[in-house]
Amino acid sequence: MATSGTVIKDMYDVGLKPRMIRTLLKEDVPDDKIPFDSPSKLSRIISCIQSHKLLSEPSITDNNKQIERWKSSVDDWITRLLSLISNTTSTPDKCWAGVCLLGVTCQECNADRFLRSYAAWFDKMLTHIQSRGDSQFVKVAACASISDLITRLAGFPNVKKEGVSLAGKVIQPVLKLLNEDSSEAVLEGAIHLLCSIIASFPNTLQRHHESVEAAITSRIFSGKFSVNLMKKLAHCLALLPRSKGDEDSWISAMRKVLLLVNGYLTEIFTGLEEETKWDEAVRLLVPPGEVPPPSLWGQKLLEDTSDKERKRSKLCSISMLMLSCCEMLTNSYPVQVSVPVRSLLALIERVLMVDGSLPPTTSSLVILAEQEFICSELPVLHSYALELLTSVIKGIRSQLLPHAAYIVRLVKEYFKRCELPELRIKVYSITKLLLMSMGIGIAIYLAQEVVNSSIHDLNPILDGASLHANAKSEILVQPFHRKRKHGVAGSLEQLHERIGLEVETSKNCPTAISVKIAALGALETLLTVGGGLRSESWRSKADNLLITIATESCKEGWVSDERKTFLPNESTQACSDLQLAALRALLASLLSPSRVRPPHLAPALELFREGRQEIGTKVSEFCAYALLALDVLIHPRALPLADFPSASSFNEVNHRFPENNTYSVAQKHSNPFSSGMQDTGRGLSDSDDDLYKSWLDSSKETEAPAGKNMTEKPSETLRVQQGRKYSLGWFIRCKKSLEK
Structure with a gap:
């Protein structure tokens, strides 16, 4: 039977936390004696730590003994993890479990313990990234855990200098992984760590900007990886200008991407579009007097090739580069930049207007097999172009107004061409975005096309x-x-x-x-x-x-x-x-x-x-x-006063309503937008419009001039004076009743 000192009050009892930690160490966390037979056991351990906040260690409680027990159990927890990571005789799966749990500890432990221990933990995990003998999944876990450590360290402004120093130690090992390792899992871990560094300590990459940029773009141009990894590479490329944080870096990166994409499109769309498209793109991107660079990131802007695999690789690169542009347009940036809107819209139009058809003048330049290949790849290319248009609308906002007519024409034209369901959904989404961001001004021009x-x-x-x-x-x-x-x-x-x-x-x-x-x-x-x-x-x-x-x-x-x-x-x-x-x-x-x-x-x-x-x-x-x-x-909450006739004119208009006047008035005003208007399904009739106009023209004549008798038609004069406060419907009904 348990003693009174060990009885647990409920699941929120502070005394329960250290006991749960020791139970995990005894039964689940591996060591030299406890095997690690199932990776699913790790997820259960992490869930228990996060749900019950086992590592949070409050500094103030009513019972100091409980604090000491909790602190002692967390010390034992960290000692076990460091032992798993440092022990060279540990099996890879136990080392992997220790690295993963140490990353969770970086997130869950209290601030005091983290600030005391983060440097030692960082050194332990960095060795597994630098070591050649470690397994790939241990390297992936080490990248993820260091990313968690750096992300939390960025939340403490007092240790910013130390954070920059630690992040700088990771750059070279990560570059080595990007340039040498071909495993997708390791590359994904390295990219994730690199993005965390850019988001937390961007100045760390300033000296390594060009080398990191070259490593990322070389992976994008290879086209050998899954779409998921390629998207992460594109995301990292979009974040790179933040390492310098000035306007020129952002504009330079955008120009590089647009020039390269246009160059690739010129090769792939040969015979399917006008030959002047490349010249138009260069004229928009390169200032007058400058010569466009022959290559960017080691890639030729124009290259004569008929290799289908090379074209497929370039099409994949085009898609990822356009995705990178989307990220650059929608992600926050430290300073305000001038976006080349006209160049972006020209690129989008260039892609969307190619549907695989052969113009009569260039049909002989494209053989049937190449046309079939291009048509098979166009839906994906169009999808990314529409994503880019969506990002332009989201990112530019008020600056988009001078280009609204261009976008409306482009959307209306593509609505007529587009037939694939996925693409039509994107066009409808773009239309909604335009209507919500630019309001009624754009609705005037898009309404008929949306309805049709x-x-x-x-x-x-x-x-x-x-x-x-x-x-x-x-x-x-x-x-x-x-x-x-x-x-x-x-x-x-x-x-x-x-x-x-x-x-x-x-x-x-x-x-x-x-x-x-x-x-x-x-x-x-x-x-x-x-x-x-x-x-x-x-x-x-x-x-x-x-x-x-x-x-x-x-x-x-x-x-x-x-x-x-x-x-x-x-x-x-x-x-x-x-x-x-x-x-x-x-x-x-x-x-x-x-x-x-x-x-x-x-x-x-x-x-x-x-x-x-x-x-x-x-x-x-x-x-x-x-x-x-x-x-x-x-049931309108408030009926307009204009529709209740005054005492002086009630008898003259009473004959226009049924015997039950109260019901008639309520029925007439079941819609607050239509009071006094003829419910003909087409608004006011032309005669009513003319009647109202003539009433306005003759209103001044109805008022008696100074010095004349004002009592000849008192009811008519009273109605004119009161009519200024009444609704349009009251004007029309009164005028008609007077004419009768």
């Missing part, structure tokens, strides 16, 4: 799920007009004609559900940003399309039901995401500023009420939110 492209991508839902469209679904699409009655059209052709589905029948192929979701997201953003425009040319198409898509996507039942979904070939999660995207876009359509009452409010409310009945789904949560957001359209 969305109709193109969402149309297959109508063709696949609505060929049996009946009168019920037709009524849901029909706008609600108060003064006109329309017959219910039952044919799909009439439905398409009203929505504006201007898509050829040959293009009605199945569209990926992810593309549909992207199209709905773009429409949602467009309506949110630019819905208030005088946009009758596209707004009605978008509104009708969204109510149709939402209705069709939900009419077969919600995805959580056991009933067959509307897209049986898609996964349940994908169908749920599509339903949610359709409902989100529909809500944006209803809430977007408009000059008329939302024509599809009633069927949309019914959809949201049905969706709210589902339990435990994202769709039900959103439908509940949508009903709350739409409540202001159904």
